[in-house]
Amino acid sequence: MEKVHVKSASDVDLINLSLNGSMDAFSTIVSRYESMIAKITISMIGNKDDADDIGQETFIRFYKSMDKFKGDSKLGTYLARTAINLTLNEIKKRKKRWLVTTNSYENFDIPSIDNEESQDITNVVNESLKKLEPKYRSVVVLRFIQGFSTKETSEILELPLGTVLSRLSRGQQKLKEIITKADMI
Amino acid sequence: MSQNSKNEKLTEILLNHNPEFNDGFSERVINKIKLVSTTNKKIENDFISAFRWVALSGVAAILLLLITVYFTDGMFTTDAVVGLLNYSPDEPLLAELNY
Structure with missing residues (x-):
């Protein structure tokens, strides 16, 4: 019942549902933005496995700080900013460690x-x-x-x-x- | 190929660039969140449990101290608890002057 409801819900509604403990709602957020985060992280990092980890971290960070999301920017923009910052940090870290x-x-x-x-x-x-x-x-x-x-x-x-x-x-x-x-x- | 055609071709290639995560990404994220929540909850419970034992031991030690004070001095005053009941600060000074 909730699954059908959350599929068509707006981002704000999904966030509110997630804050009330609905993992189905958060799962829908992940599914909705998975493709966008994949494009950003894989294109930035070039390695699918590392990009997958950064993609997961992007959503986990959002989950932890969801209560602070005020909706000043679109959710897509917010997630893209998190993903791009994480990938840039990863690139810096690799450069420092001479892994690249x-x-x-x-x-x-x-x-x-x-x-x-x-x-x-x-x-x-x-x-x-x-x-x-x-x-x-x-x-x-x-x-x-x-x-x-x-x-x-x-x-x-x-x-x-x-x-x-x-x-x-x-x-x-x-x-x-x-x-x-x-x-x- | 002209520069404009090259630009158009490049834009087309980039727009059609659709890399995807491996299947089951959403499930992996949810499982990780559940795992992190469970681990945090366990650490929290362990901490509360450890704190409870430390607190109980502290309370028991204080009670033991108060009982000892009561049986030794027969009263519960601040001086008795901090051990100043039979102490006169003038005594050492007077002893020094008499010497």
Whole structure:
């Protein structure tokens, strides 16, 4: 009964139900935003397993601080901000620990691919994105892959609109060069 | 290929980039939340249980002390409890002056 009800409920209603202990309501929030968080984390990190962990952490953090969510921004924007911050922290941590070696954006080789295989395209896009510096990558992922507006992107990253636009242009240019080398365009 | 076509193609590739988590992501999140809640609750219960024993031991020690004071001094005054009942602060001074 509740399951049918929560499926069509608004985000605010789902949050209120979750605060009253309904795990079905929270599960619906997760299902609703899973795809968006997957796009952001996998595109940012490039590794599905690590992205999965960050995705889980995003929702767990939201669950713990749900009572403080005032609804000033859309839930999607809020979750995207959490996910992007977690991925940027993870990238920083990896850099510090020297874990990023051959996969770093400085010295990564992109394989050439067969355009007919979508899985390969996904892999090449992921690997190409990894070659971009995180500051460009985050803007490109939010704006082009997730489809947030430039204004929303600037809100999520807490950056001025002008900075987002210049990073977008630079990121797009760099990504075009990388993808051209991979014979995708 | 012109720059505009390249840009369009790039936008198309990025828009069609739809990586997904492995199946069962939602269940994994819910299970982790339940696990974290259970663990937190267990730690909380353990802490309360440990605190209860410490508190009970403290109360028992205080009671024992009060009973001892009562049987030793026969009364319950602040001086008796803190051990100042038979203490005269002038005595050491007078002894020093007499010497």
